[in-house]
Amino acid sequence: MKKITLLGKVRAIFDRKQxxxxxxxGIMIFIGGLLxxxxxxxxxxxVQALLAPDELMGYIDRIPVVKNLCDALSITTVxxxxMALLYGMMAIYVIKNLxxxxxxxxxxxxxxxxxxRMISRVMAEFLNRPYEKYLGADIPTVFRxxxxxxxxxxxxxxxMLQLASEAVVTCLIFMVLLLNDPGMxxxxxxxxxxxxxxxxKVFKPRLNRIGARNQAIQSxxxxxxxxxxxxxxxVKVLNREEFYVRNYYETGKVGAEVARNYAVLNNMPRLLIETVFIVSVLGFLVVYINGGGDITAMVTTISAFAIAAVRVLPSVNRINTxxxxxxxxxxxxxxxxxNLQEGMKTDAMLAERKAYSQVEKLKLDHQIELDHISFHYPDSDKNIFEDAHMIVPKGKSVGIIGTSGAGKSTIVDILLGLLHAQTGMITCDGVDIFKNYESWLAQIGYIPQSIYLIDESIxxxxxxxIDADKIDEKRIWEVLExxxxxxxxxxxxxxxxxxxxDxxxxxxxxxxxxxxxARAxxxxxEILVFDEATSALDNDTEAAVMEAVNSFHGRKTMIIIAHRLNTIEKCDMIYKVENMKLVKTTL
Structure with a gap:
């Protein structure tokens, strides 16, 4: 596979407008460089006007454009x-800095x-990934x-933008200096x-490694x-505070060392450049003087280079930084x-789903059918279900039981469309739910074993x-009842x-x-799915919650996954998960 360059990756993460x-x-940077x-x-x-005024007038006379401009402005004396140069300098620096x-x-x-925009784009891509992608997700890395x-x-x-800006300035200033003294x-x-x-060659590979190490440490x-x-x-009940504080501290200490190494390496080029520049320029002068050169003849040149150095040296420092x-x-x-390359696959999947989705909304009038499905998880070849079949008639309550690990919650995830069966279909009145998946989800209320609650109001x-201004207060009280x-x-x-x-x-x-x-x-x-929603409760609390659940009997189509038999004793139909099948049974 062809290796993508750094610039190629930068181009890839931006759209046409960006x-x-x-x-x-880039154009603005070039203009800034000119200024x-x-x-x-x-x-x-x-500097020439202040140090060698007589030479300056001769210099003006040799350049027709400058001489004509001086004549037009009636500038005749040194x-x-x-004064014109000083006023011009003021104007140039005001305009330049603005x-x-x-x-x-x-x-x-x-x-x-x-x-x-990119953080939001990655967040959207992450939320739109197929559910299977989350099963092995490294959450700290997702946050990172x-x-x-x-x-x-x-x-x-x-x-990169600032590097381009400094590179333009440095190159243009060197062109000016070349006209003044090519040799130096x-x-x-x-x-x-x-x-x-x-x-x-020396610092870049080391900093690449430090950057990669910093990523791992942050995770x-x-x-x-x-x-x-x-x-x-x-943590508090088991008295493990010291364990987590110690590990957090030790990991943070490594992170601090990485940050220190980066700071030192990042500052070394600046110190190296300043040292080498001063030694080189002064060494050049030493060689020039020892070779019999006239130092007074170089006063203007040295002054020009000193002025240029005030701007060029920081630029070269910043370029290397x-x-x-x-x-x-x-x-x-x-x-x-x-990650964005992976996101493009997700975008393509969503576009394909939208292109092939039917216009008509799915509506449950007769039955839901798990039609001879076979399923295994993406990272395993071992089937959880083989040719499993189940029918859920409208308005009925269907209980699903089975031993721990048999696949009760997996069948719920398949029914919800979160997991995709390798063979078979989930249909609503004979229509594949993925023909209009959003419409299918709109019919489902899901109540898991552990309710995810946020640190906000009831x-x-x-x-x-749902946005605060779109919440139906009347509906809130209805579902609470x-x-x-x-x-x-x-x-x-x-x-x-x-x-x-929290x-x-x-x-x-x-x-x-x-x-x-109430949320569901x-x-x-039309459909309520209870995924062991009462298994973590004590018997009395479970009985009280099941009273609320059973009140929907006949009004809603219910699928109840349960570990205890008394939870599903009032269900119209019961399926047992065993031997990779869904077997209709009775209590």
Missing amino acids: KWQLVGL ETLGVSAMIPV KQVT YILLLTYMQNTFITKNRN ITDSDIPQTFSLILA TLFIIAVFGLLTLFIV RIAKWRIQATYGLKD YITEIAYTQPSLDFVYD RDNIAFG EAQLKEFVEELPEGLDTTIG RGVRLSGGQRQRIGI LYNDP
């Missing part, structure tokens, strides 16, 4: 020329807006791509060129933080590029993922505005399950 914006920035060069080169005649400010604004507008890798990628792109300029160009080559740091936070109750920064952040660009937890939770909420001081804590820590287990039922009912679905 690429044109980059072209526009920077004009600012430096304009200093040379000012004082008038000097333009550079505008360029900085445009560059950072491009970076910040497109960084946010949005929190670290994409910001690092745009730091790289900003460094070529010598300095050779010194800077060799230094840059040395930095690219590890996130892992310890997530595990300790999400498992806080277990940007090179090392690009090397350090390139692993992040590689990771973002690989209202926001029931109307999960159906879930037998209305009286409890009415007695709360803040009612629906009561916040329930993952509902301020609620009991039964109350959390009822919130889950909010869109008035």
